Amino acid sequence: MRRDVFQAIADPTRREIINLIAYKALNINSVSDHFEVSRAAIYKHIKILTECGLLEVKQKGRERYCEARLEKLDEVTTWVEQYRKTWNDRLDNLEEYLNNLQNK
Amino acid sequence: MRRDVFQAIADPTRREIINLIAYKALNINSVSDHFEVSRAAIYKHIKILTECGLLEVKQKGRERYCEARLEKLDEVTTWVEQYRKTWNDRLDNLEEYLNNLQNK
DNA sequence: TATAAATGAAACCTTTTGGTTTCATAATGG
DNA sequence: CCATTATGAAACCAAAAGGTTTCATTTATA
Numbered sequence: 001m002r003r004d005v006f007q008a009i010a011d012p013t014r015r016e017i018i019n020l021i022a023y024k025a026l027n028i029n030s031v032s033d034h035f036e037v038s039r040a041a042i043y044k045h046i047k048i049l050t051e052c053g054l055l056e057v058k059q060k061g062r063e064r065y066c067e068a069r070l071e072k073l074d075e076v077t078t079w080v081e082q083y084r085k086t087w088n089d090r091l092d093n094l095e096e097y098l099n100n101l102q103n104k
Numbered sequence: 105m106r107r108d109v110f111q112a113i114a115d116p117t118r119r120e121i122i123n124l125i126a127y128k129a130l131n132i133n134s135v136s137d138h139f140e141v142s143r144a145a146i147y148k149h150i151k152i153l154t155e156c157g158l159l160e161v162k163q164k165g166r167e168r169y170c171e172a173r174l175e176k177l178d179e180v181t182t183w184v185e186q187y188r189k190t191w192n193d194r195l196d197n198l199e200e201y202l203n204n205l206q207n208k
Numbered sequence: 209t210a211t212a213a214a215t216g217a218a219a220c221c222t223t224t225t226g227g228t229t230t231c232a233t234a235a236t237g238g
Numbered sequence: 239c240c241a242t243t244a245t246g247a248a249a250c251c252a253a254a255a256g257g258t259t260t261c262a263t264t265t266a267t268a
Binding site: 142166 | 225226227228229230234235236
């Protein structure tokens, strides 16, 4: 299985899970309470997030708490940002072009 | 079908296509020349990228040129960056903790 | 200690993905 | 005008994804 961050955040449910636990660790049942699908389905999403390092699970008695490990999202930022200069330049060119049109 | 930017960039081949055309528009055959898989497969990837707005196709005679429309990647940046403060705070805390350890 | 709660994991199913081959169609270049 | 080039699109396929139900195991707790 491919288990990279890009694939992990491709699924909307997983993005919601990340959002849920971003500010407060929750145990697995609490996470799944927020969704319509079964606990087993959510469990699988959590497993995927764990496997790609976006989430860490910590045992606490019979519960297991999910903590976000969002540093891994840096990989995404890095990939996206490498193109920012290019697309900003293009937007600048468009702006310039429109300004020229207007000044005629 | 889901056709959002997150899903579009989940596939490594599609990320490579984006990279290929980021700085220079290429026609569909030229794009597919860079890959092992068939032209038909690449064509489908291009279609997906087009449908979610990351790519625009412009006819030029019998050829069709693919241009990157990377502004759409902003959606990804926005989503990721909403968490940056949190994870930076956590890293700061860790750093502080380590400094305290060292100073003892 | 017996029951309930929280989780792990297997078996199974349907839909989506990513790929293929094949054929049709529209411009181009001799 | 005809062969070639560039592309669109259909039919089909295997594997992966996302989901379900069911059952086992571990830990708390009345």
